Amino acid sequence: MxxxxxxxxxxxxxxxxxxNTMVENTIENINEAEETMQFADGEERAKIAxxxxxxxxxIEAMRAEIQDESQARQNGFQ
Incomplete structure (x- = not known):
């Protein structure tokens, strides 16, 4: 076959x-990690930071990719 x-x-x-969804999720992860940092010791806090x-x-790279994809969409994905 x-x-x-x-x-x-x-x-x-x-x-x-x-x-955009990936950026939003990553921002949420940053916020959650910052909340966790309140309860972390010095070494763990440094790792989280x-x-x-x-x-x-x-996020910066994803936003650049969003711009590229938006331009590609406007150009008909050529």
Missing amino acids: AYENKPKPDDRSDNVEKL AKNERRKES
């Missing part, structure tokens, strides 16, 4: 919405 391994077509139609910094960097 022969199977054709065709890649799925590139469907970028909802990427902006998915990325470092992770939140990485999350903030990820």
Whole structure:
């Protein structure tokens, strides 16, 4: 039995919405982590702070990707 391994077509139609959801979830994670920091000791607090910094960097990257995807959407995904 022969199977054709065709890649799925590139469907970028909802990427902006998915990325916006990811940004919102990451912001929620930052807020929850900051609440947790109140009960953490020094070392754990430093780990949480470092992770939140990485999350903030990820948010910046996702927002840049949102801009790219928005422009692609306006240009008809060409």
